[in-house]
Amino acid sequence: MSVPAIIKIIDLHKSFGNLEVLKGIDVTLGESELVFILGPSGSGKSTLLRCCNRLEQAQRGQILFDGTDILKPDTEINAIRQQIGMVFQSFNLYPHLSVLGNICLALRKVKKFSKKQAREIAFHQLERVGLVDKSDNFPSELSGGQQQRVAIARALALDPKVMLFDEPTSALDPELVGDVLGVMKDLKNSGMTMLVVSHEMRFARSAADRIIFMDGGNIVEEGPPEQMFDNPQHQRTRSFLQQVGY
Amino acid sequence: MDQIIDQFFNFKIMLEAWPIMWRGLMMTLLICAAVIPLGLIGGLLVALAGTSSTTWFRWLVIVYIDLFRAIPPLVLLILIYSGLPFAGIRLSPFTAVCLAFFLNNSAYFGEVYRAGIESIGEGQSEAARSTGLTQIQTMAYVVLPQAVRNVLPDLISNTIEVVKLTSLASVVALPELLYSSDMARSLTYNASPIVMAALLYLIILLPAVRALTRFEQKLAAQ
């Protein structure tokens, strides 16, 4: 890769008790790259994503973000987290706050913006995901797809350098998936760096720059989408793609 | 029938007893004003301590909660009021009441808050932490507001119990509503002052109990 790396994961190990779920992972994420992680459930892909935000604590290895190792205990993790946006499978919107309140909370409390500034940013991001008219609604009044778009706006509002997506569409009804993928596609076109765990194969093929296939806590193979889908090198990749019907 | 009215609903005696009853009522309200905030804040601190990541400390909090939920509040009050003087610590009745109720209420309220905090899914704090909020900010802005809302009926019901509990202060001769009415009873050889105290408690608490029932029904209907 010739583009400068934003995230560089080096020999990452993570265990839950005796169960080793990441067995030495190396990934480099270049600027404006969209990297897709595929793999069967239990392959460790979600754990890998959560380690990048230190929601999970890895035991060994390094994750360099802009050259800083975020795994070091003395790293200002809350400062780094603002620059790494995260979108969850189950949205995790705050049910006691309005859409605007959800987006403004970190802007006000972490970035210390004034109320007016925070609202401006929030509206700008809501415009981006097409939900300006829902600003005063509460999460329970929105559809799943709308909630996930608000969650994306909440992460984008902090002006992150990279966005992590943890199965963003798998809790959605099929007819709502398209809106969320559309927002992600727009993001990609605007040059956002993204690391995505998802089962949306068609989206992976059309939007990803690179695809990583994980199984059993290891990276089995990686490459551009055409190669991964049309000519996978490993038996395990082939059987996975067959299983998901691709 | 006349005898019942004369002995329990004697208006003349009630009127005579009114000044002392009024002072008792004020004392009851004063105790409430002291012990309700103490319990609400103490309980919150207990519950927050219970979220510690240190296992033995978490167990210590559970032991505290269960211990003070197990000891009858009157036993605690008498232990503090007439036991501590043997160790040279002599507390005024008011201080003894505040201390005993603090220990008791912080355990009860602590358990309520704890249940509330546990009712909030892990995803909420993960989302908050992923946007850079600190642990304390996450607790204050994301977890607690939802937790308190989830256990609001229990908080209200506990507060009602605390108000009722203040009647125990009469046992250590703190002149609150019940003590005053019992004084008036022993002076007049007539139970009407106690009926009057009961009516005053009803005026304070019956609307609260009714509102709580309504509130719970509304929540259940959702």
Add this chain to the structure above:
Amino acid sequence: MSAWERFLHTFFNRDVIIQYLPDIGKGFIVTCELAILVVISGIAMGFILAMVRAYQILPVNLIIVGFVDVLRSLPPLVLVLLFYFGLPNIGVVLSGFVVLWLVLAAVLAAFAEEIIWAGITSINKGQWEAARSTGLGMTQTLVYVILPQAIRMTIPPMTNRTIAITKNTALGTVIGVGEILNQATTAQSFSSNASPLMVGAIVYVLLFVPIVVLGRWIETRFAWKNA
């Protein structure tokens, strides 16, 4: 005497404890008797009230709701004093034991009725309709279909409330019922030593901590099952 010895002498005096332990033992039995009586009669009465309420007879329901709300609002000690000192004036003399039993049972009945009623109303209307459509009568539906489902969710709040009210047996000390606290305070004033009080408190802890822990266990178990 060192400070530690003085502390032991005052709060855990072996001789005093041995002398008064039989009295506190007697108190323990009285507390247990009262507790069992209160729990059984209180919950049984709560059940009956809730079932009667299910028949939706307006005047009857008003009386039940009034009884429940008043007893939930009044401090039990007020009722204890009222009945213990008031009733003799109109020629009704009840022992402290009986007064305490009746008052606490009535208070528990009120709370139990409220909890069971909430359980009954939480059962989906379709359950009533399904049962009635198979020809079951009102009472049969209540007993065989509604209550078995309702009871499960009433267990955690009922346990907590029962513990709280059973602890009120200590109020007996105010009207001379010879329960644990009464025996302990009497022994304290005779011996001029705090040990009996400490023993009394410890006996309460031994009596109620297992029940509180059981209540906690029931709560988590049932919460998990309902999830």
